[in-house]
Amino acid sequence: MSAVVEPNATTKALLGQGGRPKPVGGGRGRLATQIFLAVVALIWIFPVAYAVLGSFRDYDYTSKHGYFSLGGFTLANYKDAWQQANFTHTMLNSAIITVPAVLLTLFLSCCVAFVVARFSWRFNLALLGLFTAANLLPPQALLIPVYRMFRAIEVPFWFSDSGTLLNSYWGLIAVNVAFQTGFCAFVLSNYMKALPRELYESAVVDGAGVLRQFFQLTLPLCRPPLAALATLEVTWIYNEFFWATVLLQSGDKYPVTSSINNLRGQFFTDNNLVAAGSVVIALPTLIIFFLLQKQFVAGLTLGATKG
Amino acid sequence: MARRKYKGIDHLSSVDRVVVALMVVVPTLLVLWLVWLPAVGSVLLSFTNWDGIGPISSAKVIGLKNYHDVVTIYPPFWPAVQHNLIWLGVLFLVATPFGLFLAVLLDRELRGSRVYQTAIYLPVVLSLALVGFIWQLIYSRDQGLINQVTGGTIDWYGDQRYNLWAALLAASWRHVGYIMLLYLAGLKGVDPTLREAAKVDGANERTTFFRVVFPVMAPINAIVLVVTVIESLRAFDLVWVINKGRNGLELISTLVTSNIVGEASRIGFGSAMATMMLLISSVFVAIYLRYTFKEQR
Numbered sequence: 001m002s003a004v005v006e007p008n009a010t011t012k013a014l015l016g017q018g019g020r021p022k023p024v025g026g027g028r029g030r031l032a033t034q035i036f037l038a039v040v041a042l043i044w045i046f047p048v049a050y051a052v053l054g055s056f057r058d059y060d061y062t063s064k065h066g067y068f069s070l071g072g073f074t075l076a077n078y079k080d081a082w083q084q085a086n087f088t089h090t091m092l093n094s095a096i097i098t099v100p101a102v103l104l105t106l107f108l109s110c111c112v113a114f115v116v117a118r119f120s121w122r123f124n125l126a127l128l129g130l131f132t133a134a135n136l137l138p139p140q141a142l143l144i145p146v147y148r149m150f151r152a153i154e155v156p157f158w159f160s161d162s163g164t165l166l167n168s169y170w171g172l173i174a175v176n177v178a179f180q181t182g183f184c185a186f187v188l189s190n191y192m193k194a195l196p197r198e199l200y201e202s203a204v205v206d207g208a209g210v211l212r213q214f215f216q217l218t219l220p221l222c223r224p225p226l227a228a229l230a231t232l233e234v235t236w237i238y239n240e241f242f243w244a245t246v247l248l249q250s251g252d253k254y255p256v257t258s259s260i261n262n263l264r265g266q267f268f269t270d271n272n273l274v275a276a277g278s279v280v281i282a283l284p285t286l287i288i289f290f291l292l293q294k295q296f297v298a299g300l301t302l303g304a305t306k307g
Numbered sequence: 308m309a310r311r312k313y314k315g316i317d318h319l320s321s322v323d324r325v326v327v328a329l330m331v332v333v334p335t336l337l338v339l340w341l342v343w344l345p346a347v348g349s350v351l352l353s354f355t356n357w358d359g360i361g362p363i364s365s366a367k368v369i370g371l372k373n374y375h376d377v378v379t380i381y382p383p384f385w386p387a388v389q390h391n392l393i394w395l396g397v398l399f400l401v402a403t404p405f406g407l408f409l410a411v412l413l414d415r416e417l418r419g420s421r422v423y424q425t426a427i428y429l430p431v432v433l434s435l436a437l438v439g440f441i442w443q444l445i446y447s448r449d450q451g452l453i454n455q456v457t458g459g460t461i462d463w464y465g466d467q468r469y470n471l472w473a474a475l476l477a478a479s480w481r482h483v484g485y486i487m488l489l490y491l492a493g494l495k496g497v498d499p500t501l502r503e504a505a506k507v508d509g510a511n512e513r514t515t516f517f518r519v520v521f522p523v524m525a526p527i528n529a530i531v532l533v534v535t536v537i538e539s540l541r542a543f544d545l546v547w548v549i550n551k552g553r554n555g556l557e558l559i560s561t562l563v564t565s566n567i568v569g570e571a572s573r574i575g576f577g578s579a580m581a582t583m584m585l586l587i588s589s590v591f592v593a594i595y596l597r598y599t600f601k602e603q604r
Contacts, residue, residue, distance in 0.1 A: 001566035034417050040409065041426035047480065048429060050452065051441050067455055108337070111330035118315060119327065123540070127335070128594050134322065134342040136533070136592045138541035140560040141581040144567050144574060145348030146341060148359070177533040181334055186599070210323040214330075239434030246568050254558040260436045260548055265441070278441045285432040293425065300485070301492035 007236035048282070051190035054275035055081075062272060077276035085263055085277055087256070094255035094284075096169055101176040102233045106226060107179065114214050116185070118200065128186055135182035139242050144177065150247060167248055175243050180236065184229050191225045192218060224298075232299030233294045235285050237284055256281050331474055346585060347363065353578035360572075370504035373579035381576070387557040392559070394478070395539035402479035403535050413487070414494040424491070428484035430536055435481065435544040442477040467555025474545055474556060482538065486531060494520070516582025529598040533591045559584055 054067065061072025082088070112131065150165035160168030195218070204215050219226075245259040251262060260281065267273040278281045289296060319327065353373055357366035377384050409427060413420050430438065445452040454460060463473040497520050504514040521528070526547035543560040546552045552561025559580055566577035 029504055030415075033412050033415065034419065037409070037417070037423040038419070040601065041423040044480070044484070045426040047441055047445060051444055054444060063450070067452065094405065108334040112334045115327055115331050125600060127331070129600065130335070130337055130343070132599070133592045134338050136537055136588065136595060137342065138537070138542060138584045138588050139542060139558060140563045141349055141584040141588070142342060142345035143563060144352060144578055144581060145345035148574075149345070175341055178337050181338060185334070200375060204318075209320065212324045215410075222425055235432055239334065239437070241434055241436040241547075242564075245547070248476065249568070257434050257436055260440050264548065271447060274440065274443055274447075277341060278437060278444075280432055281437050281440070285434075289429065289432045296514055297488060300488055301433070 032261055051275045051278045051282075054272050055279045057272050057275075059270050059272045071133045073275045077272045078280070081267070081273050081276040081280060084266055084273070085259060085280075087280055089252070090254055090256045090259045093169075093253055093258070097172055097176070097244070097255050098234060098237045101173045101180075101237045102230060104173065105180045105184055105233055106230060108190055109181045109228075109229075110214075112181070112185040112220070113188035113192050116189045116220055117195075118213075118218075128189060131182035133182070133183045135179060136287055139179065145244060147246065153179060162250075165214075167250055167253065169248075169253065172247050173243055175247065176237050176240060180233055184233065187229060188222060191222060195221055228299035231288060231295040235296065238284055257285075319406050331587040339536055349578050349581040349585060352574055353582040355395075355575050357574045360575040366575075369575070373575040374441075377576060377579050383557045383562055384580070387559050387562050390556070390558055391539060391542070393471060394475060397475045397479060398482050398535050398539050399532075402482040402580060403486050403531060404477075406483040407490050407531075409483065409487045410490035413491060425485075430481040431484045431488065433481065435478065436548045438481055439474070439545040440482075444475070446473050464549050464556070470549070470555045474549060478542065478545055484533075485534075489527060489531055489534070490524075493524045497523050526598050526601075528593060533595040535587050536591045537588055540584060584602050 001184070050206070054062075055077050056073050056075065057067070058072035058074045062069070065072070109131075112127070114129060147166070150171050153165045154163060155165060155168065155170075157163060162168055165171035165174075174175060199212060199217060199221075203217055208216070239257055240255075241257050241260075244255050245261060248254055248258065251259070254261070263274075263277055267277060323387040331423050352366075354368055354370060356369045356372070357363060405441065415426050427551075433441070443451070443464065448454060448460060448462040448465070453463065461469060464470050501523060502515055507517045510518065541560055542558055543552075543564070544555040546558055546561060550556060550566065552558055563577045563580050563584070566573045566580075
């Protein structure tokens with residue numbers, strides 16, 4: 001789910017500006033605060049660190065000596081977890097679902113945002129509301145009709161080997177796009193509204209039609225929010241669990257996140273395999289987290305406070 | 308309105324008109340088809356006795372019978388409601404205030420703040436399903452960390468006395484980081500002159516925060532409230548990964564799902580619960596829309 005924090009804060013976050021002189025407390029209070037924050041940070045990082053550590057431990061060694069021991073380091077868990085969980089397959093599925101879903105979401109939300117920001121007619125706000133609210137409804141409450149519709153809609157075999165939208169990548173992609181477009185459209189429309197209208201004026205004078213204005217003027221200017229939203233959407237859609245679980249019932253189409261359903265049973269006797277599996281599953285999002293942290297934070301708070 | 312001044316640039320050729328129409332109509336149809344139509348569908352189905360096997364035309368309208376049955380003769384319903392409420396209570400009364408508290412401390416920008424901040428919101432990039440999976444390392448009966456340290460034999464995810472709380476601890480772990488981020492952005496946006504003025508008036512830090520800063524953040528408070536309520540209502544992934552929402556981990560969302568994709572497909576029944584979810588969430592969606600669109604009106 002997403003929250004909409006205001007653009008000002010976003011731009012500031014994007015530019016990395018704090019902007020305000022810090023209130024300074026007494027020396028002792030500051031030290032106490034720092035110690036407290038350090039402790040909390042350590043506690044927060046612990047489950048992930050523990051998983052990373054455990055993933056390199058040999059099962060026989062840890063079951064004999066316990067986890068509070070040194071030695072028994074190995075890479076074998078990764079090899080085993082990768083094979084047993086069939087990660088080659090599920091990672092590929094995740095990519096097949098995530099890439100088109102993110103691209104479509106961004107493209108469609110750009111379209112809506114552009115029209116809403118560029119032209120003002122009466123239904124603008126209602127339209128944005130319709131999209132934004134869609135992002136917040138509990139997906140489980142919509143499951144029955146979506147599931148039934150997908151099961152009933154027959155599609156050609158080349159489109160989906162199940163013959164219906166149920167159990168097909170495209171069905172799942174469409175649902176993801178429908179749910180994510182609202183948030184992106186809202187954020188993008190706020191950004192586009194801040195673009196100076198004079199730009200369009202000169203474009204129109206030059207004889208540029210709507211399509212050229214959209215592709216050559218608006219989209220290039222929207223690179224910063226698009227980068228932030230792309231980062232966020234890749235994470236979210238990669239992490240999406242519910243729809244993939246219920247709409248792709250055959251395990252062979254499961255993306256990584258939904259395959260967790262089956263892993264617990266497979267790994268249940270060996271916690272070090274669980275650890276290695278967790279690290280593999282987390283890896284794409286952790287890479288995003290460490291490389292694109294600024295974009296990610298900007299995306300999350302994009303659209304939430306008043307400056 | 309600004310556009311009056313620029314009458315010229317809103318003139319559209321007939322090609323442009325088609326383009327603009329397509330740009331709005333295609334995404335709108337997708338959202339109407341996959342979000343709003345199903346929402347209406349759930350509500351309508353909840354008043355029928357469709358068994359999901361025969362054609363939908365064979366369904367009869369049976370009024371509120373599904374609702375009546377859900378609240379009277381469906382044993383997991385009330386426990387699920389209770390679990391959802393506990394979920395909300397913990398997120399709202401513990402995780403959210405703690406996230407706010409951390410944001411306030413981090414906002415002072417002491418040395419190392421960035422590092423602490425990064426550590427605390429790291430769980431936000433993980434899916435809740437994965438969070439449930441990772442915490443197994445801590446909770447599992449035979450090899451979990453807690454039992455290793457304490458020498459106990461409690462199955463934290465399996466025992467119904469504990470599993471809801473175990474799941475909530477894991478969920479809070481992630482929620483705190485998210486709330487912290489939202490409030491950190493909110494605090495950065497508070498006008499610094501307000502704090503200065505409060506300081507000049509002799510207010511201490513605590514008074515300044517509760518009397519000046521917190522009220523100024525009203526829009527973000529509303530957003531955090533909505534985020535927390537909706538997250539609690541649609542909590543699903545974490546418990547589904549643990550045990551498909553059974554044995555002490557029933558939530559309304561898992562009951563709806565089990566009634567549809569499980570062995571028994573009880574459409575009307577599941578729809579009645581889905582409609583309740585829609586009803587509750589729509590109140591908070593309305594609050595959300597009100598606050599986020601207020602300035603645009």
